[in-house]
Amino acid sequence: MENIFTRMRQVIEHLEIYHKVFMDSNNFPNRERFDYNVYSSNEKKFRECLDRLNFDNQIYSSKERQMILADFIEYIFLGRGYYSIRTQDNKSDFIRTILYFVNLLMCYEVITVSDNLRRKILEELGDKIRMVREERYYNELKNFSGKVGLPENKTDAPGYLNRYFDSILPKTAGGLWHELLVYVFLLRNNLGYIVPLLLSQRLISLDDSIIPPDFLVITHDKRIYGIEVGTKKEIQSGSFSLRTAIPTATIDTINSRASDRCPICKRWIPFCDFVINRYSDLNIGITKAEIKCLDECNIYSKDEISNGRCLYTKYSRGRAQSMEYTHHEYANGLHYHYKCVLENVSNDMKSKIIEAKDRVALKAHYPYYSGVEELMRR
Numbered sequence: 001m002e003n004i005f006t007r008m009r010q011v012i013e014h015l016e017i018y019h020k021v022f023m024d025s026n027n028f029p030n031r032e033r034f035d036y037n038v039y040s041s042n043e044k045k046f047r048e049c050l051d052r053l054n055f056d057n058q059i060y061s062s063k064e065r066q067m068i069l070a071d072f073i074e075y076i077f078l079g080r081g082y083y084s085i086r087t088q089d090n091k092s093d094f095i096r097t098i099l100y101f102v103n104l105l106m107c108y109e110v111i112t113v114s115d116n117l118r119r120k121i122l123e124e125l126g127d128k129i130r131m132v133r134e135e136r137y138y139n140e141l142k143n144f145s146g147k148v149g150l151p152e153n154k155t156d157a158p159g160y161l162n163r164y165f166d167s168i169l170p171k172t173a174g175g176l177w178h179e180l181l182v183y184v185f186l187l188r189n190n191l192g193y194i195v196p197l198l199l200s201q202r203l204i205s206l207d208d209s210i211i212p213p214d215f216l217v218i219t220h221d222k223r224i225y226g227i228e229v230g231t232k233k234e235i236q237s238g239s240f241s242l243r244t245a246i247p248t249a250t251i252d253t254i255n256s257r258a259s260d261r262c263p264i265c266k267r268w269i270p271f272c273d274f275v276i277n278r279y280s281d282l283n284i285g286i287t288k289a290e291i292k293c294l295d296e297c298n299i300y301s302k303d304e305i306s307n308g309r310c311l312y313t314k315y316s317r318g319r320a321q322s323m324e325y326t327h328h329e330y331a332n333g334l335h336y337h338y339k340c341v342l343e344n345v346s347n348d349m350k351s352k353i354i355e356a357k358d359r360v361a362l363k364a365h366y367p368y369y370s371g372v373e374e375l376m377r378r
C-alpha cells in the first residue's frame with residue numbers, strides 16, 4: 001500500500017511543480033514576462049470558476065467523504081491499475097490483488113469496535129489534515145467509547161455520530177469492496193467486456209443527466225446490459241433502462257456471503273488464502289460458493305482447522321437434538337468466526353466441538369453474487 005501512496009503523491013507533486021514554477025514571477029525574465037502574465041491571469045479566472053462551482057469540495061470535504069475516498073481507490077484499480085493486465089496470468093494476479101485489498105478494507109472497519117484504533121486513526125487524521133480536526137464531531141468521536149457505525153440496534157453511538165463515523169472510512173459496511181468484488185466476479189465468469197461506471201455516476205448531456213448503473217457489460221454476442229451493485233436502487237435502474245433501452249440487472253450483496261460480520265466480535269470475516277488461491281486460478285472452474293473446510297482445505301490439516309488454527313474459518317450450523325456438540329447458543333444458523341465460537345463456549349463444549357470435526361459447520365465462501373444468472377447461462 002505504501003508504494004501506491006508514494007506513487008500517487010509523486011503524481012500530485014509532479015503537477016504541483018508546474019504550478020509552482022509558473023506562479024513565481026521570479027522564474028520569468030523580462031523577455032518571457034508574457035508567459036507569466038498569461039498563466040497568472042488564467043489561473044486567477046480558473047480559481048474563480050472553481051469557487052462558483054464549489055469544485056474543491058468535490059475533491060475532498062466531510063460531505064460524502066466516504067464516496068470521495070472510495071472513488072480514489074476505484075481510480076487506482078479500475079482507472080489506472082487495470083493497465084497492468086496484459087496476459088491471463090496478469091488477470092489472475094489482478095483478481096488476487098483485489099481479494100487481498102478487500103481483506104485490508106475489512107481490517108480497516110475494526111475501528112467500529114476498537115476504541116484504541118479508532119482514536120489513533122482520528123489523531124493521525126487530525127494531525128495531518130486540519131480540516132478534519134476542525135469538524136464539528138471530530139473530538140466527540142475521538143473520545144467516544146463503544147461500538148459505532150453498526151446497524152441501529154447494535155451501535156452504542158447516537159445517529160449523528162454514526163453518520164460522521166461513516167465519513168472517515170471509504171464506503172463503510174462493504175459498499176466499496178462489493179463493487180470491486182463484482183468487477184472480478186464479472187471478469188472471472190467471462191460475461192463479456194466490462195465497462196466500470198463507478199467513477200461516472202452521472203452521465204451528462206447539455207440539457208439533461210442520467211444516473212447509470214455501476215457497470216455495463218458488452219456480451220460476446222454484442223448485447224449490452226447494465227449491472228447495479230446492491231438492491232434498493234430498482235427505481236434508479238428502471239429509469240436508466242426506460243431511457244436507454246439497456247436492460248439492467250441488480251446484484252444481491254446482502255446474501256452474497258462475501259461479507260459476513262461475526263455477531264460475537266462484530267468484525268468482518270475476510271477471505272482465507274485457500275479461497276484467494278483458488279478463485280484467482282482461472283484454470284479452476286468454480287460452480288458453488290460454499291467450501292467445506294475440513295474436506296477441501298489444503299493449507300491446514302483437519303486437526304488444525306478443528307482446533308481453530310485458521311483465523312478465517314466460519315462457523316454456521318443449526319442445533320441438532322442428537323448432536324450434543326451443537327447444544328450451545330451459537331448453533332443458530334448465523335455465520336461466526338469459528339475462533340470466536342471456541343472462545344465463548346464453556347471448556348467442556350469447546351472440547352466437544354473440536355472433537356466433533358463438524359464438516360457441516362466449518363466453512364468458507366468464494367465471492368459469488370446472484371442476479372446475473374441469465375447472463376451466465378448464455
